[in-house]
Amino acid sequence: MYVCNCNGIRERDCRAAIDHGARRPADIFRHCQAEAQCAKCVCDMRRMIQEQDQAMKLAAE
Numbered sequence: 099m100y101v102c103n104c105n106g107i108r109e110r111d112c113r114a115a116i117d118h119g120a121r122r123p124a125d126i127f128r129h130c131q132a133e134a135q136c137a138k139c140v141c142d143m144r145r146m147i148q149e150q151d152q153a154m155k156l157a158a159e
């Protein structure tokens with residue numbers, strides 16, 4: 099499934115970027131060698147980062 103239609107960034111690309119330390123949507127764009135264009139995907143990227151943070155916090159407990 100595509101998260102960013104402008105750049106063809108898939109959900110799995112976002113997850114790989116987050117696994118490699120992306121903490122902001124800008125980090126995901128950088129990891130994917132892309133740039134924000136319409137920025138409609140930024141909210142979804144932030145949600146994915148937050149979900150990963152929550153999962154890490156739960157795993158650490």
Ligand code: FES
Binds near residue numbers: 103139
């Ligand atoms: S959908 Fe990602 S920049 Fe447009």
